[in-house]
Amino acid sequence: MALQAPEGTKDLLPDEALFWNHFRQTAADVFGRYGYVSIETPIFEQTELFVRGIGEATDVVSKEMFQATSGENMKKLLAGESIKAKSRLSLRPEGTAGVVRAVVQHDLVPQGAQPVKLMYAGPMFRAERPQKGRQRQFNQVGIECLGAEAPSVDAEAIIMLMRFYEAVGIPVGSMQLLLNSMGCETCRPAYRERVKEYMEMHADELCPECMNRAQINPLRAFDCKNPACHTIMEDAPKITDYLCDDCKEHYGEVKGYLDGAGIAYTEDARLVRGLDYYTRTVFEVQVVDGLGSQNAIGGGGRYDKLAEEVGGRQTPGLGFALGYERCVLALQAAGVEFPRAGRCDFFIACVDDSVRPVAFKLLQASRDAGLMGDMDHQSRSLKSQFKLADKLDARVVFILGPDELSEGKIKGRNMVTKREALIDLEKMLSLLSQFGGQPYGGAPSARIEDVFPADE
RNA sequence: GUGGGUAUAGUUCAGUUGGUUAGAAUGCCAGAUUGUGGCUCUGGAGGUCGUCGGUUCGAGUCCGAUUAUCCACCCCA
Numbered sequence: 001m002a003l004q005a006p007e008g009t010k011d012l013l014p015d016e017a018l019f020w021n022h023f024r025q026t027a028a029d030v031f032g033r034y035g036y037v038s039i040e041t042p043i044f045e046q047t048e049l050f051v052r053g054i055g056e057a058t059d060v061v062s063k064e065m066f067q068a069t070s071g072e073n074m075k076k077l078l079a080g081e082s083i084k085a086k087s088r089l090s091l092r093p094e095g096t097a098g099v100v101r102a103v104v105q106h107d108l109v110p111q112g113a114q115p116v117k118l119m120y121a122g123p124m125f126r127a128e129r130p131q132k133g134r135q136r137q138f139n140q141v142g143i144e145c146l147g148a149e150a151p152s153v154d155a156e157a158i159i160m161l162m163r164f165y166e167a168v169g170i171p172v173g174s175m176q177l178l179l180n181s182m183g184c185e186t187c188r189p190a191y192r193e194r195v196k197e198y199m200e201m202h203a204d205e206l207c208p209e210c211m212n213r214a215q216i217n218p219l220r221a222f223d224c225k226n227p228a229c230h231t232i233m234e235d236a237p238k239i240t241d242y243l244c245d246d247c248k249e250h251y252g253e254v255k256g257y258l259d260g261a262g263i264a265y266t267e268d269a270r271l272v273r274g275l276d277y278y279t280r281t282v283f284e285v286q287v288v289d290g291l292g293s294q295n296a297i298g299g300g301g302r303y304d305k306l307a308e309e310v311g312g313r314q315t316p317g318l319g320f321a322l323g324y325e326r327c328v329l330a331l332q333a334a335g336v337e338f339p340r341a342g343r344c345d346f347f348i349a350c351v352d353d354s355v356r357p358v359a360f361k362l363l364q365a366s367r368d369a370g371l372m373g374d375m376d377h378q379s380r381s382l383k384s385q386f387k388l389a390d391k392l393d394a395r396v397v398f399i400l401g402p403d404e405l406s407e408g409k410i411k412g413r414n415m416v417t418k419r420e421a422l423i424d425l426e427k428m429l430s431l432l433s434q435f436g437g438q439p440y441g442g443a444p445s446a447r448i449e450d451v452f453p454a455d456e
Numbered sequence: 457g458u459g460g461g462u463a464u465a466g467u468u469c470a471g472u473u474g475g476u477u478a479g480a481a482u483g484c485c486a487g488a489u490u491g492u493g494g495c496u497c498u499g500g501a502g503g504u505c506g507u508c509g510g511u512u513c514g515a516g517u518c519c520g521a522u523u524a525u526c527c528a529c530c531c532c533a
Contacts, residue, residue: 004524004525007524007525058531058532059530059531059532060531060532063457063530063531064531064532093532094532094533124533126531126532126533128530128531128532129457129458129528129529129530130525130526130527131526131527131528131529132526132527132528133533134531134532134533138533139533140533141533142533209530220531223530223531224530273532274531274532275532284533285533292527292528293527293528293529294531294532294533296532296533297533298533299532299533300533320533321533322533323532323533324533325533326533327533349491349492351491352491381486381491382491382492383487383491383492383493384485384486384493385492385493386492386493386494387493387494388493389492389493390493390494391493391494394493397492397493399491399492401491403491413492413493415493415494418492418493420492
């Protein structure tokens with residue numbers, strides 16, 4: 001049997017790849033206005049980064065990471081030998097840890113400096129069982145802001161996130177923004193203890209898994225889908241009642257900024273994110289249609305201790321990530337039209353093979369001048385060539401045959417108006433050559449109207 | 457890791473209580489008189505029915521295994 005893409009992976013075929021590019025471009029446009037600039041970090045990192053950054057007890061790290069060890073080291077591991085810590089590599093399961101590592105390594109936020117605002121877009125890897133809205137390799141777009149503790153940064157990022165969804169076409173009414181504060185190192189431990197105590201009081205009513213959570217990370221029990229646990233946890237102590245004064249103030253100011261910007265949100269004391277690094281503000285955006293049970297299209301929060309965790313100086317941070325594939329599902333559910341394939345200025349149709357060399361030369365000159373066009377390479381009938389031109393959505397078809405060539409002309413046909421006219425081949429070539437110089441990547445570029453005016 | 461569903465043409469799917477040469481739509485290719493697209497019409501190519509085994513005179517159809525995939529749990533974007 002023919003080989004196929006690995007479990008949980010998906011090819012982005014041309015139309016989809018086109019939309020992925022559009023999606024990233026939109027993100028760059030929106031986030032760029034808020035001062036975010038791109039960063040590219042490796043797709044694999046030392047495993048230790050994720051263990052320390054995300055947390056050893058998290059599901060993401062404890063059971064969902066793809067190891068990416070070299071062949072030599074893999075042999076050693078299989079033979080039961082140990083390898084150096086720095087040789088233990090993993091494919092990144094999320095983007096934040098790598099970005100924070102880069103910020104620390106290159107000291108992008110020197111003491112007392114302005115905060116740094118970074119964005120990224122690319123594939124993440126988690127060895128989970130695939131289902132709707134969940135793949136083993138999936139694409140995320142995310143941002144990280146390091147060096148600023150102010151609540152305005154939190155609010156700004158949330159506003160920016162919602163603006164992005166809107167820009168990319170997700171109906172505002174289909175989204176719900178959930179907001180919570182998880183406290184900091186001074187108030188959360190006490191709160192955790194209270195939740196743990198509460199859970200132990202209700203030990204016989206909670207599922208075994210939640211009782212396990214009570215020991216490792218009690219707050220995660222808020223996420224349990226078991227109805228019984230759900231009702232028990234409804235009455236559990238709420239973090240908002242236990243926030244220290246600083247956290248309470250911070251959270252209040254975030255909400256104030258959001259209110260002022262007219263951003264609707266739902267406070268959800270049960271919103272606890274599954275990554276250990278989160279502190280204070282956490283948020284998640286869910287959609288109602290199209291996503292099955294994986295209904296979060298984006299989420300993030302503040303992580304004021306993460307930089308220290310990976311060996312840097314104390315640097316407050318905040319970020320979010322949004323899942324590309326899930327956004328696509330949400331867009332499809334909302335019936336949003338996807339942008340079609342790119343422009344095609346012209347197509348050169350050859351009446352017979354004798355004119356192909358001239359057509360080829362003209363085609364190349366046109367491309368060098370900045371036009372997008374193509375010709376047939378299979379000696380197809382003129383009729384077929386027109387069909388092909390139509391499929392490419394060419395605006396103009398140039399027809400070149402022995403008749404035209406003998407007079408030094410070429411015929412053009414506007415595919416919309418159906419107007420046809422003969423133009424001088426030499427004039428066309430010299431016109432195109434004026435756009436030479438830096439044909440690719442440069443500004444000067446011919447338009448199809450320059451060569452074949454739309455109407456006269 | 458656990459549970460359930462599905463597997464037939466490039467794609468989306470039919471296929472009767474097991475019975476001769478496995479179908480449709482769409483896509484692809486070619487024609488419908490002279491060198492011209494979309495619409496329409498006609499024709500054509502394309503499938504060892506996921507794989508292996510079993511029951512049977514006979515299996516796309518029934519049974520088992522296996523693989524893949526989808527959905528759900530867990531968790532996350």
